[in-house]
Amino acid sequence: MQAASPAPAAPMPPGWVVVFLSLLLGVQPLATDLYLPALPAITAAFDAPMAKVQATLTALLLSFGAAQLVWGPVSDRYGRRPVLLAGLAAYTLASIGNALAASIEQLILWRIVQGAAMGAAVMGARAIVRDLYQPVEGARMMSKGLSGLGIFACISGPLGGWLTEHFGWRVTLAALAVFSAVALALVALRFRETLPARNPRALQPREMLTIWSRIARHPTFWAWALLAATSYGGLFTFLATSSFVFITVLGLTKTQYGLLMLSMSLVYIAGTILCRRLIPRVGVRRTVAIAAGFTLAGGTLCGLLAHLGWHGTWTIMGPYYLFILAHGVHQPCGQSGAVSPFPQAAGAASALAGFIMMLTAFGMGTWLGLTMSTGPDAGVYPLTNGLWFWAVAIAAVAWILVQRHGEVRTQPQPAATR
Template sequence: MKPARTRPPMPATLVVLLLSLLLGLQPLTTDLYLPALPALTGYFDAPMHQAQLTLSALLLAFGVSQLFWGPLSDRFGRRPILLAGLALYALASLGSVFAASMEQLLLWRVLQGAAMGAAVMCARAIVRDLYHPAEGARMMSKGLTGLGVLACISAPLGALLSDWMGWRAALGVLALFGAAALALVLLRFQESLAHPNPQALRPQQMARTWALILRHPTFWAYALLVTTSYAGLFTFLASSSFVFINALGLSKTQYGLLMFSMSAVYILGTVLCRRLLLRFGVRRTVAIAGALTLLGGNLVGLLGWLGWHSVWAIMLPYYLFILAHGIHQPCGQSGAVAPFPQAAGTASALSGFLMMSVAFAVGWWLAAQLPVGLEGASVLPLTQGLWFWSVLICAVAWTLVQRYGEVHGAAAKRANPTDSIGHPKP
């Protein structure tokens, strides 16, 4: 087996730009939409749970679709999957703009989520294609910094567009972004997978590959880290517009500015991640972030339980949580695929599916907890949910990652599964 390439065939700046755009599809598709949720619910005269379903169903389609995109990308390469996925994303985004009912919007959002799965899954796999694990974590953090920049502008832009031109304008931006990402991949992206696996789509081979990945403790350590961390973030994203606008009385523009500040702290977390990785390595970096997560989540939960229901009683401790999220995600997303250089697409898909399945369950729980309209609006579903997930994140960071997280370096070589997934031995 040839060693992983230490230098990508594309300039590093182009790789970071591509990662930022591909990974950034996810916060754009969710965050830019959030300020419009209350208005959209009123426009269609739909119950709250239907509005929540347009978000949670998108994420479920996003997760499930990766189980198909991953093996396809291992078989045919990342480029054709990216082109197909981004073309479908742009089409589905355009369809959602002209939806005439909540049911039509739900259908287009499901297609949008399925298409988004190709982009995000390939982005994680590209990092493993081009970089050794240690460098991959740092490159992933740079790509997630770009994601944070896009997340910064998403909520304020969504709020402004929703206020000035209505919710359809907010969804129209997604179609334009998808088309721009498609053009960049078409014109500049060079295939990153050096040796596509011709056996990747054979049922027996797929079953062996999935079993190999799912038996690997390092995969579970990092996949659970990113899953629990994202579940905490999604708890905030799915409930925050109703909590801050309906329960606490903020305008959509004020809410957008809060989301901007949250994304800015997330960017700081990704930058801090790179510094910590160089000084402490992956496992100690994750442990430090786990302490920040637990502190922020405990403060949010306790203040909510004690009745301190205000914007800053939520946001100030949540900044600690989101700072740590900016550390957990680069380490976890790169760590989950690192032991599988020849099945990075499938490993990325399984990790993504786990994340989105849990997010879907969180969305259903929140839909049952959040009241319809202004009457009875409460901050507790948000604060108690964050409290719960912060404890789980810290538990994973301090136990599983510390025990099984040695993947950056010698452990990656010991965990090399390529001889078991259809590639010839050297």
């Protein structure tokens, strides 16, 4: 039986596709990078232990990952547009709640809601790429969207530091509501449905189990999903520890820290541009293999310099620039590659890949919360050792799993949706 299809609509111009990908993917770094300079102020305002303050980040990411498992099948059933509208509306509401929180427990609760809403936007962005593009072009288009994400990340660090220093952490968190309200308005006015054929059975338990099982058994999915997850694990380690290391341990001001985040984001954007340049020349898998060399060099150098006693801003940031440059390659290739074999279940595949990424971040965040509970005595090692660990893991995935299983072979369409 032919699946029900959305009403035909003229395709969106590629420029608008890039705008929407940038906005939808950009909600994630804004939810993390913008408030990182505010973490010490939030800790002082609520007189909260480090573990609870760390939970404002880990809880956001866990709910973000888990919610995608719901949003994915819902978007395969009803389309991308209604899911994006609901998610962005909830994100705006949660951002207001964050700014008005009266306790650290309330802040954690609103961050959970924000993370769940964020899952709709980011899952939708990955699914949109698969709806509209074949695998190789999808990786290049995803890199353009992630370049836009990098621009928002560039803005987030300095803006978060400046707002926190001059207006306080509540204004910093309220800024997220302004961004999400603008994104919601643009989606409502300009976004056109991209799902080519809805699956009317996508939310039936038996059909969902069949789809999840088919995705989970696909080695190409795991190769690319693990690349995205390990690369994000390295980024998350930096995000979760950097404000503590640079502000508390190394003595930088919030504004100086924001400028470091700006420089990191600029290097990341350069990585996404490098990704687009390399793919047509050497292919997706070789592009990833080359980038993994930068990853391993950066992570290893960062760890070794710390163990030699060189604890300074640039002995960390110099090697990390190599790591984050490669991250700009691994993420577009990993995120688009994971959904590429499943054109009829892009929402579900995007959701599972996102869940794996966030489960990785939650596990790392839990470990970091325990490691950093000793305060300044922990020094730079949670950051430098964490980056070294993830560099080795990324290189192993890129050089072994991706090279063996990274070639995309599209799964046959199941009979239920034909």
